[in-house]
Amino acid sequence: MKIKGRVWVLKDKNGNLINDIDTDMIFHNRYLAITDINEMGQYALDNLEGWEDFSKKAKEGDIIITGENFGSGSSRQQAVDCFKALGIALIVAKSFGAIYKRNAINSALPIIEAKDIEEIEAESGDEIEVDVDTGLIVNLKNGKKTYAKPFSNVQKEILEAGGLFEFAKKLDV
Amino acid sequence: MGKTVIEKIFEKHTKDEVKVGNIIWLDIDTRTARDFGGPNVVKRLYQYYGEDVQVDDPKKTFFTFDTVAPAKTIPYANNQHFCRQFAKKRGIKVYDVDSGIGSHVAIEKGLCWPGSTFVGTDSHLNILGSVGAFGQGMGDADIAFAFKTGKTWFEVPPTIKIVFEGEPYRFPVTAKDLTLFTLRKLGSKGALGRAIEFYGKVIDNMNLYERITLSSMVTEMGGIIGFITPNREIIEHFRKVKNDPSIEPVVADKDAEYEQVITIDISDLKPQIACPPKPDNVKDVEEVEGTPVDSVFIGSCTNGRYEDIELAARIFKHFKVKEGVMVKVVPSTREVFGKLLRDGILDILYDAGVIVSNPGCGGCASGQIGMTGKGEVQISTSNRNFRGKQGDGDTYLASPVVAAVCAVAGEIVDPVKFLKQRGII
Numbered sequence: 001m002k003i004k005g006r007v008w009v010l011k012d013k014n015g016n017l018i019n020d021i022d023t024d025m026i027f028h029n030r031y032l033a034i035t036d037i038n039e040m041g042q043y044a045l046d047n048l049e050g051w052e053d054f055s056k057k058a059k060e061g062d063i064i065i066t067g068e069n070f071g072s073g074s075s076r077q078q079a080v081d082c083f084k085a086l087g088i089a090l091i092v093a094k095s096f097g098a099i100y101k102r103n104a105i106n107s108a109l110p111i112i113e114a115k116d117i118e119e120i121e122a123e124s125g126d127e128i129e130v131d132v133d134t135g136l137i138v139n140l141k142n143g144k145k146t147y148a149k150p151f152s153n154v155q156k157e158i159l160e161a162g163g164l165f166e167f168a169k170k171l172d173v
Numbered sequence: 174m175g176k177t178v179i180e181k182i183f184e185k186h187t188k189d190e191v192k193v194g195n196i197i198w199l200d201i202d203t204r205t206a207r208d209f210g211g212p213n214v215v216k217r218l219y220q221y222y223g224e225d226v227q228v229d230d231p232k233k234t235f236f237t238f239d240t241v242a243p244a245k246t247i248p249y250a251n252n253q254h255f256c257r258q259f260a261k262k263r264g265i266k267v268y269d270v271d272s273g274i275g276s277h278v279a280i281e282k283g284l285c286w287p288g289s290t291f292v293g294t295d296s297h298l299n300i301l302g303s304v305g306a307f308g309q310g311m312g313d314a315d316i317a318f319a320f321k322t323g324k325t326w327f328e329v330p331p332t333i334k335i336v337f338e339g340e341p342y343r344f345p346v347t348a349k350d351l352t353l354f355t356l357r358k359l360g361s362k363g364a365l366g367r368a369i370e371f372y373g374k375v376i377d378n379m380n381l382y383e384r385i386t387l388s389s390m391v392t393e394m395g396g397i398i399g400f401i402t403p404n405r406e407i408i409e410h411f412r413k414v415k416n417d418p419s420i421e422p423v424v425a426d427k428d429a430e431y432e433q434v435i436t437i438d439i440s441d442l443k444p445q446i447a448c449p450p451k452p453d454n455v456k457d458v459e460e461v462e463g464t465p466v467d468s469v470f471i472g473s474c475t476n477g478r479y480e481d482i483e484l485a486a487r488i489f490k491h492f493k494v495k496e497g498v499m500v501k502v503v504p505s506t507r508e509v510f511g512k513l514l515r516d517g518i519l520d521i522l523y524d525a526g527v528i529v530s531n532p533g534c535g536g537c538a539s540g541q542i543g544m545t546g547k548g549e550v551q552i553s554t555s556n557r558n559f560r561g562k563q564g565d566g567d568t569y570l571a572s573p574v575v576a577a578v579c580a581v582a583g584e585i586v587d588p589v590k591f592l593k594q595r596g597i598i
Contacts, residue, residue: 020361020451022559029538029562033248035213047561069362069395073557075296077213077312098366098397099296103312154196154326164314165221168322 003090003110004129004140005063009122013050017118021048021066022073023100027082029074040078041085060087063130065122067093071100080104090130092117092137092148105155106164112137114148132156175426177332178400179368182307182423186290191329193432199327202289204228204319207275208238209538210294212252213313215259218321229323231264235284237275237293238268240538242531273506273532274474276300276308280381281508283414287403288423292319297474297556299391299398302369303384304407305422307398330368330397331432337373339440345588345598346442347484348383349476349554349572351375352390353445357455358437364396367432370425371401375439381407382478389475390556393452444588446552447570450560458575459587467549468499469580470536470563471573476554477505477535479512481573486518488577488588489525491597495583500527501542503535527580536563552576552585 010018025048027040034040045054064083070093071079080103083091090110094117104111112132120139122128127140135148151159161167176184180191189197206214218226228234236256244250253270260267268278276298278284285291287305291298294316301308311325319325335355342351356363369391379387384401391399403411403422411420444458471477471485482502494500502522504510510532513519522529530542537555545551545566554576558568569585578588592598 022557024557024559024562029209032209033246033252035216035252049560069365072361072395073296073392073559075210075294075310075312077210077314080312095362095365097395099310099312102315106312106314106318152196152328164318165217168318 001133002129002131003063004127005061005089006059007063007065007122007124007126007128008054008058009124010048010051010064010066017065017067017094018048019067020069020072023071023076023079024073026071026079027076032076032078034078037081037085040082044082044086055086058086058088061089063090063092063128064088065092065117068095070096072097075099075103077103077107080107080109084109092130105158108159108163110159112148112151114146116146119146120144174430175428177368177429177431178305178370178423178425179307179330179332179398181425182288182290183329185288193329193331196326196328198324199290201292201319201323201325203233203235203279203284203291204316204323205235205237205275205279205284205291205293206256206313206316207236207240207294208249208253208256209240210313210316211236211256214294214317214320215256217313217317222321226321228263228265228320233323234265234320236260236265236267237272237278238270239272239274240534240541242270242533242541244270245541270533271507271531273504273509274477274534276474277477277505280304281506283411286411286415286420287408288421292316292325297389297392299396300385300389300474302391302398302400303381303388304411305400305403309398330366332368332370332429333364334370334372334431334434336434336436337371337375338436338438341375341378342439342442345574345592346444347572347574348379348386350442350445351439352387353447353455353570354439354442355387355437356390356394356447356453357445359394361393361451361453362395364391364394366395366397368397369394369399371399376401377404380480382480385478386475390452393556444572444575446575446585447558449558449567449569452557452570458571458585459590461585462587464585465550466498466552466579466584467566468501468545468551469576470501470503470542470551470553470555471576472501472503472505472535473537473553473555474505474534475556476573477503477509479509481554482509482513483518485573485577486521488574488581489527490521491595492525492581494526494580498580498583500580501536502527502529503542504532506532552579
């Protein structure tokens with residue numbers, strides 16, 4: 001499977017990829033009483049310095065590129081669902097927080113780990129193509145390539161099923 | 174090849190082959206949800222299985238309301254009551270807003286036990302590594318799935334062995350200083366996706382409350398869980414509360430395979446402090462001395478035990494809170510609160526000018542006991558100081574002793590120097 005889209009590269013004001021973006025920066029705890037996914041998109045990244053207006057800029061099918069340990073912190077599913085609500089097609093991070101990774105896989109939000117993502121020299125607005133089976137990532141603007149860790153089987157199966165519960169229907173668990 | 178602690182616990186809870194990197198179906202002994210995440214768990218169950226959905230086993234399923242206790246806004250009140258109604262209809266026990274922090278209640282009441290598996294919507298449930306149990310915080314989809322099936326999928330993580338060398342710390346240095354020092358060495362990604370096992374003379378000497386502090390901040394090291402081999406006292410506690418003399422600790426094999434062995438020398442450990450805005454931004458307290466302090470929070474799943482608050486009371490016994498500083502103490506559970514009350518510790522706190530609240534998560538979760546304002550400097554005994562987590566102010570993370578001396582001095586001070594100058598130690 002290939003995913004193609006326009007990227008948002010989460011960089012700080014010095015132009016460096018931001019590491020350790022935690023769940024309070026993605027979806028702040030003041031919104032935790034919200035349980036309706038349709039209300040979640042508007043708050044995505046609104047506590048991340050320089051990215052407060054992300055939800056207004058992002059369009060369905062966009063891809064996010066970010067640094068190490070993305071989604072560290074709490075277990076809140078809203079930090080995944082807010083991106084689903086916006087129609088984000090894929091999150092590429094150098095690495096993910098362990099709980100975030102599970103939450104994304106279970107919700108069928110495609111995520112992929114590419115530790116050398118800087119190699120494609122992506123800027124916000126570039127278009128990239130990601131082959132989730134081989135891990136190949138190409139920046140269509142400059143032709144530069146890197147490799148991500150391909151999807152695991154469980155991740156692929158849950159994604160294809162459309163989420164953990166759809167997947168579970170096929171299993172004897 | 175021998176097995177690590179996590180491999181041994183997993184083997185008792187799966188039919189699949191337990192090998193690092195394998196994804197296995199894990200049987201979960203105890204499935205919980207708190208008031209954050211809990212309503213979403215219920216919603217998902219309704220969504221996928223209909224309003225008449227039953228859980229796999231009501232006796233193994235619990236709600237623990239600890240984040241906004243009691244509910245301070247209508248949406249939170251609605252959410253909690255939504256869960257209560259779901260639970261009542263299905264015979265599921267609710268540890269309600271009077272109970273305290275779910276992970277601590279689980280240890281006190283024996284909802285977990287050494288070698289057991291436990292999941293919930295609290296990202297610090299890996300705290301249960303402190304009693305040799307596998308605890309894991311997960312999102313609401315995972316927890317709804319566990320409520321319904323009693324299972325979860327899990328990738329068997331590699332284990333890092335951390336061995337502490339050097340003589341154990343002594344008052345006023347505490348387990349929190351050891352914990353922050355470990356985080357300083359490892360960083361926020363040092364254990365990313367890994368299990369940890371902690372060893373060394375200092376670990377053997379630690380009591381339960383100290384083990385809880387260390388295990389609780391494995392989350393901030395990026396880790397899955399940090400195991401400490403339970404001592405005799407901890408095993409006896411669970412045997413008694415569970416009325417089960419067969420409970421034994423799960424111990425790693427001598428020839429267990431570790432991905433990495435890290436030795437940390439803790440000789441001459443100094444009081445540590447995590448400066449804003451990240452938990453791993455740790456310095457010696459003496460490096461930031463003199464920073465004015467506006468407020469102090471003592472509590473949380475990291476430092477909300479009876480002994481933690483008693484440590485702070487050792488300072489407040491001698492000195493009052495400096496005028497203009499606001500100090501909030503939140504016991505972790507009702508049991509802790511009761512002991513503080515009966516032992517006269519609350520009298521000491523009251524006389525010193527401290528605010529004491531009912532048990533719960535306190536300052537960490539949407540402000541059960543208030544948040545910080547812009548420019549406010551807070552010393553907190555909790556585990557996260559990310560921007561906005563405990564309010565708009567700047568949060569420093571430290572031990573209950575450091576927090577208490579800062580409350581008294583009105584600025585950041587090293588407790589060793591402070592207490593020596595005043596002849597207390």
